[in-house]
Amino acid sequence: MARKKKVGAYPSGLILFSLTLALFLIGFCGLLAIQSKRLVTYIRENYEVRAFLDKDLSESKLQKLYKTIAERPFVLKTNSSPQITLVTKDVAAKEFIAETKEDFSQFLGENPLRDSYRIKLTEDYFAEAKLQSVKQDLEELDGVFEVVYQENLVDNINRNITRIYIVMAVFAVILLLIIVVLMNNTIRLALHSQRLLIRSMQLVGATNGFITRPFLARGMLQGLISGLASCILLFVLIRIAISNLPELASLQEPDKIAMLMGALIGLGVLIGLISTLQAVNRYLGLSVDEMYG
Known part of the structure; x- marks a missing residue:
């Protein structure tokens, strides 16, 4: 007997994997920024x-x-x-x-x-x-x-630090844009199996808000799970790095790392919400010919 489809129920394995990996990469960039800032402070204060x-x-x-x-x-x-x-x-x-x-x-x-x-x-x-x-x-x-004091050394260090921060900021922005596009496409493909159910609900008079609500809840849950998973991966990476290079322990800033992980979870929920909303709105606006095309 075929299982009855529920609104908002669609395969989410690929979405969770993609979003977790993307958030982990952003978190890794953030971790590098925190560590490099601490390292810069250490260099400056030991000059x-x-x-x-x-x-x-x-x-x-x-x-x-x-x-x-x-x-x-x-x-x-x-x-x-x-x-x-x-x-x-x-x-x-x-x-x-x-x-x-x-x-x-x-x-x-x-x-x-x-x-x-x-x-x-x-x-x-x-x-x-x-x-x-x-x-x-x-x-x-x-x-x-x-x-x-070494005059040229100070100028060179300051210039190189500025360049590193600019490169990291540009990379993070580009990565974020790629993530949003990737998640939109991934969620849209996942929702393809729900398009007929969405259309049926529209025909019986369901409002767009009623149809959208389960999808948004699922999207936010996926973002939350992906955010938590990326934080766990980031924590494991930090522990492995410290175990292999104990000197890194002095560069750790627990407060900032905790803020970074909280930001990753919030970003995951936000991306899940926005990407799901855009994908659902696309199917809500399709005509009958486009729905079956």
Whole structure:
């Protein structure tokens, strides 16, 4: 005995698979954006400005200079602790020898390097104009001989970061457009088996709202299921990535990832609703010849 068709009942396996995969790709793009933003912040906050000091400063002058620098608004503070490190000229000499494999003390007879404070800056000051103002401010302090930072590196990093964000944004928009078109076609094909039932309901006087309601409910449910499935896949991907590369754990931002997953679920429901509504309205507007064509 043939099963009686119910309005809104149509094959949904392909729809669930397509929408889940599409939402997962969008979520992956969002995850990359979150991780790259955190990575950019990490790079910026670990960038150091070096303030070379006058020679033969007393311990009291070093402490006074440290406190003066620590009060500056551009100094990064972690747990209220200023990120300022004193590097003596002896330590600097060892670092230089380790990097260059050359011992200058053998032919100079003395250490020409200076003590220095290595200062980490807040992310807001990671721009050429602001770094110049930081350099000028520090060099005006009593006891500071010279301030040095890599000028070209800052500009290059900022330019590359902007390019990456633009490319990711364009890719996400294109992907979203492809998803909407794909879902419209997929749902329209799925509803093809319901076209005669829709027409029969119209002939007995059912309103468009009454006919549409079950389809919309099913479309939203499919979007919800697909959103949840894409979130699960994204969570599994994160755990696999961290297990293989533990360093990624420090880049995780649970609050933003939770917001991303919530957005994926909402987007899935929205896409399911809009795509189903467009597909159903198309069949509601077909003539008898087009319905049977």
